[in-house]
Amino acid sequence: MPCARLEQNLAELGVEAGGVLLVHASFSSVGPLVGGPPWLIGALLAALGKDGTLVMPSMADDDDTPFDRAQSRCRAVGIVADTFWRMPGVLRSDSPHAFAAFGPLAERITEPHPVDIPHGLHSPPGRVYELDGQVLLLGVGHDADTTVHVAENLAGVRYRQPKHATVLENGQAKRYEYGETDHCCENFALLDAWLGDSQRRGKVGNAAARLARSRDIVATALTHLRENETVFLHAPGSCRECDVARAAIP
Numbered sequence: 388m389p390c391a392r393l394e395q396n397l398a399e400l401g402v403e404a405g406g407v408l409l410v411h412a413s414f415s416s417v418g419p420l421v422g423g424p425p426w427l428i429g430a431l432l433a434a435l436g437k438d439g440t441l442v443m444p445s446m447a448d449d450d451d452t453p454f455d456r457a458q459s460r461c462r463a464v465g466i467v468a469d470t471f472w473r474m475p476g477v478l479r480s481d482s483p484h485a486f487a488a489f490g491p492l493a494e495r496i497t498e499p500h501p502v503d504i505p506h507g508l509h510s511p512p513g514r515v516y517e518l519d520g521q522v523l524l525l526g527v528g529h530d531a532d533t534t535v536h537v538a539e540n541l542a543g544v545r546y547r548q549p550k551h552a553t554v555l556e557n558g559q560a561k562r563y564e565y566g567e568t569d570h571c572c573e574n575f576a577l578l579d580a581w582l583g584d585s586q587r588r589g590k591v592g593n594a595a596a597r598l599a600r601s602r603d604i605v606a607t608a609l610t611h612l613r614e615n616e617t618v619f620l621h622a623p624g625s626c627r628e629c630d631v632a633r634a635a636i637p
């Protein structure tokens with residue numbers, strides 16, 4: 388599949404030149420690309436143009452080894468993400484929940500990023516929201532959409548999962564234990580119906596693609612979370628991860 392076709396697909400879907408774009412991607416779903424993940428990243432950068440900023444998740448695979456933004460791999464979020472942070476000029480936030488960014492707003496987006504509130508306003512997806520960026524889901528659904536966690540944070544939901552992460556502090560490994568606003572995230576798929584026409588759907592290569600403004604995702608999720616704090620959790624007794632999260636509600 389030629390790179391030019393991917394660029395065309397991205398432009399037709401509505402990726403804005405000069406904008407901020409947060410991408411969650413499954414490389415295998417896009418289709419065979421001779422140039423591998425760098426071709427897909429190149430097509431994304433071409434669609435954004437020189438004034439655009441590309442952002443991808445880049446969180447550490449390993450909770451027990453101190454996070455090192457120059458070394459820690461992120462294969463769990465896919466080969467595109469694990470290729471992107473290694474590319475020249477790409478910045479990476481200094482957190483086990485890291486995101487990587489390239490472009491004029493990369494430094495602002497990868498500013499200090501707290502370990503215990505990984506997806507609040509003071510996080511890369513929170514800054515994409517504040518900067519009125521777009522979110523592109525390539526071959527993945529909203530269950531992979533970290534921007535919904537920004538809405539949970541803004542809504543002040545009380546569910547938490549016990550988590551830990553390891554960071555280096557003054558040369559020493561330090562284990563952080565904290566409660567994270569997380570669960571299985573399957574019900575984030577409700578956003579497909581809730582977003583309606585404010586989400587564009589199409590194909591990029593062979594991948595089913597979804598594109599929406601971060602602000603639309605957050606505002607839509609917030610409306611539903613304010614009506615029902617646990618709208619994203621599975622019914623009690625039907626999902627271990629959601630049950631763990633629910634148990635943290637006082």
Ligand SMILES: [Zn+2]
Pocket residue numbers: 570571572573620621626627628629
């Ligand atoms: Zn669940």
